[in-house]
Amino acid sequence: MAEDRKPNRLLNESSPYLLQHAYNPVDWYPWGEEALQKAKQEDKPILVSIGYAACHWCHVMEHQSFEQEKIAEVMNKHFVCIKVDREERPDVDAVYMDAMQAMGVRGGWPLNVFLNPEAKPFYGGTYFPPQQWVSLLANIAAAYEKSRSELDKSAEQFAKHLNVSELDKYGLQQKNFHIREDDFKLMGYNLSTRFDKKRGGMGEAPKFPMPSNYLLLLRYQHHTSDYTALNQVDLTLREMAYGGIYDQIGGGFARYSVDAEWLVPHFEKMLYDNGQLISLYAEAYQATRETLYHDVVYETIGFVERELMSTEGGFYSSLDADSEGVEGKFYTFTKDELQEMMGDEEPLFSKYYHATAAGNFEHGQNILHRRISDEEFAQENQLELEVLQEMVQGWKETIMEVRAKRVRPGLDDKILTSWNALMLKALSDAYYVFGNKHFLDLALRNANFILANLKQGEKLYRNYKQGRATIDAFLEDYALLARAFIRLYEVTFQEKWLQEAKRLTDYALENFFDRTEGMFFFTDQRSEKLIARKKEIFDNVVPASNSVMATNLHFLGLYFDDERYMALSDEMLAKVKDLLLKEPSHLSNWASLYFHKLTPTAEVTIVGPEAPELRAELSAFYLPNMILIGSETGEGSSIPLLEDKVAINGKTTIYVCFNKTCQLPVHTAAEALEQLRDREDEPKFPAL
Template sequence: MEKKPNRLAQESSPYLLQHAYNPVDWFPWGPEALQKAKAEQKPILVSIGYAACHWCHVMEHQSFEKEDIAQIMNQHFVCIKVDREERPDVDQVYMDALHAMGVQGGWPLNVFLNSDAKPFYGGTYFPPQNWVQLLQSIADAYTKSRAELDSSADQFVQHLQQSELAKYGLQQANATFTPEGFEQMFASLSRRFDLKRGGTGGAPKFPMPSIWRFLLRYYHHSQNPAALEQVNLTLEEMAFGGIYDQVGGGFARYSTDEEWLVPHFEKMLYDNGQLLSLYAEAYQVTRNELYQQIAMETIAFVERELTSPEGGFYSSLDADSEGVEGKFYVFTQAELTELLGEEAALAASYYNTTEAGNWEHGVNILHRHQTDEAFAADQGMTLEEVQAHAQHWKDTLLQARAQRIRPGLDDKILTSWNALMLTGLVDAYRAFGEPKILELACSNARFLISHLKQGNQLFHNYKEGKATIDGFLEDYALLIQALLGMYQITFDETWLKEARKLTEYTLTHFFDPEEDLFYFTSTAGEQLIARKKEIFDNVVPASNSVMAMNLHFLGLFLGKERYSSLSDKMLSKVRDLVVQEPSHLANWASLYSLKLKPTAEIALVGPEAHSFRNLLQQHFMPNALLVGTKEENSSTLPLLEDRTAPNGQTTIYVCYNHACQLPVTSVAEALDQVSHI
């Protein structure tokens, strides 16, 4: 029987399009569905997921593709499908509702609402039999016990509308940022370290880049070797594990086991952008060549598989291909032998593959147990020989993999996730100085400004020439952060001006002066049943923590005390929680590290300003900013006012707290001055 399209066939989201031929009468989120529910007094089912979500696919195949189940859904409910990546605001509200119900969150997220869009029940994945029973019991309860369900929904909405600060008892600001509080954060985090395999806790293991980036800052400040040891252990274990694509580069979303071996195979842009920043910064600190290799291979993966012809970055690659999770990435030993010939035995030792397979169904996930140096010593080979072999194996296997049926590509372009990758490229360019990285970064930055910005307003999404959803705070915060980085690696003041305009827009449309924090949604956007503020740093840093850090740096770049002061106020609001629970507020913790000592303002003036900058930024200087110009008096930036290059000699000015060191003319002297701040 020929399948008929439903309303989702008109949408651009790949996730919604996956459901466009379900027999379920799906609506996209919007006024049409909400009005229908009110007019017919029907309960609403909101089903939320994303294109690379394995269990979302499973539930679709088991339930949403089945005529008999769809009939029950269509008869009793107004059914709405939401792509959580397109509508993080909707996802955030109903995920919070699920938590208020005492249910562990995850996707697919299935929430039942009354006709006023207020939630009264929810869950995640349901097997088909359980799903049918649930649908029937909720339909029955909605008919017979409507008043009770409405009362329950009103209570959940009251909970959702409660301020995050009130919920966690943070009404009083604490503006003291002390070394003791900083040490307490490390002590709290260290109790959760996995000292054997890196990361925190047991399975499943998520990379959580914000935690390790904070630890690099803590180490920079404290020189406590235990912090760097845990960062190195974690980064090496991840780089050697199956969570990292040993053939094609790039990281999967998380590891299902505690040894980083078996990934959930989807690859997300937001993970790879942040991990690129992490490995680049770790390279600056350690000069470990493994970190440079991982960073460069990750960039190659993004350029090869996630870059649009226009310069934007696509969102993700699915975990599944041909309906099987990980099929694209794994090899049997027989396949490896056929492809690598007489080198297969050596490759098997390097990648720890076996005839029986190291995963299910006799297949192997390629992973490593030791450094190239250690492997070379074990095999009686030189390091150069091992690296030449490994590169040959990667090239051969990548070519073989290219013949396979590829995982699904989520080709929507999101401003926030692009900005995370753009920041990753900025950090990688700082660390490695490769011109190709700068080209890729500039191309993406130009794309975002020209296609996802209209006036001073951002859009969240872009596909096939259209941007349709108003930007959220995460879009503004993460793009401002990336633009501050773009200025510092180019000294092109256009990027700084764009960052300032976007900041002013957020202060007008997102800011809550009563709490000194920003809402996730704009006053100009759709008003949901609750207007949320994002405080906790998760896999992606909270938009408020990113804005607070942006304001810290912008206040210095532009000489705007109100920005600097607001940054202090924002951190002071959550300070007690940051000190107690740094694992959930790791980006806030990084901001805290900036407040312990003055930020170094490094101004470069003269013909070699750019080459001096490139030398300076190879060093890890988390509490410093760079400004520069080749020509005197060619900038309007306060930090470059009255800065000269005597006798045409490039001069470096290191200042902090409105006080400057003596001008110097070499990078070494400037670094020495920074180290003594």
């Protein structure tokens, strides 16, 4: 029992992942000066072990190795051992993950890296079984004692590699280039070569939801009228919503599917996935009016509010994959358990959710999933649609009651700024599309929580727990929060949110921007210096912080008529264009920015007492290349786009403008929509 063991230095940390290791017999240190100085003073190699609270194999390695006294003795004798929560310290994780890849090791977590006392890496790997781990520890210790100069030489070479600029590494050079229709179509084509046209998604298993890929495809279809793109979005979103990766009972998505059919998830649920998928399904609903997407948005917000929202208004980070040490136990059922719960309705329930006596998962367990729509199922089983839907709702309530008595998966209750920003934008997007005031109330509560607890002056913090914010924020925190505040402004017309977005952007320009290369560093110049200062270029499950900043600069340049912002956004996009054409799946958020520059972004200003109502009418239509500005009075604003715009004759007026040229003022959403659609049919491709 942990209570019988002596705690290590992690006991005073706030990260649940670090606290999970606080009673290991390993003499763990958190990342920081104390551990690094100890390594120098004692001339010992450093072991940095990186993971996160919802990581299944991190738990396995802890139980098999880090909890074992004899293995801990070896670690403590020969190494200074440091535990890192990658979610709190993505800067540390990025440096040493890059080192692993330079060593030819496929990255993943747990990540175990060996460093010399200068914090320069010379060897590493991911998960190791106990015997292999002990053998590796002994070999590293012996090599450090007998071949120190060779290890230091290797470490120096890796450190040099880490300090090669990302722009140099990938040949990203600024060029004079044109925004071209053909280039955008080439991006779409190159992305399409990776489509799984049977089950959706990209490529083979494992499959991760990659929201920015599908947001790009929605916009690609909107611009080109290429329904191949929309069909792939619909296939992917439908298969995900029907699959085991989606919690059919409680809502919300798991992190990824281990198979190609979205059936068997890795059961952890992450805030960053669910926030972005809410935004994606909301936008897809706006483009298609598919009721399934509506249901996914409502159910996923319900899950996040119920299981990840703090009493203060912040959102927690994740739920573990395991409960009682078994992956997926909380979510799966045997056929006998279902029979006991559902009684006479069990055969229909099991047909609907594809549960069998043999099970579709481990040990006779069933992952509940669907394959067809409610309309098709009702027709096949000679049921009225309304009757089926009432039964499904009753089944869900029954399962939720049973779950309430089960041991819940572990909760990672730290609050991270960038992940909260993704959820804040999701709630704002959902309110924009569906007009549900509860979504806006949640968004405003979260936004005010962030300002009160994670911002001090102009500076942000990364993390919050129990009244403490201790880690300086990274570029992704500034970028994603600014993006969320821009969206919150568009759905409230409260100018404070747009001003907050501008302040965050200006702080990033002052403290993160590399004027030599024209891109942003991931870390604040005022924060701790690591052995390398990285730039995040490639869009992953979460878009790259540089692509988000470039997009923010585009929009803020329009709002504030700031040519400097616009020019910088253009220059950043220019640097990645060659690679973007070849690898759009790795730069899909950059490609969406390219979409915004293909034709002038519409500037729609609504002035007058009915501004919120007219905004709501416009939001019924899919208009992805538009910014919204609004005021009920038109007075006292510092936004240049509101200057000289008034409610004509006291009647709410809409001004539709492109490239600082406005159409005739109109008074109805229908008239504004006609102006917007007329302009979309006249693309312009300006040179940058």
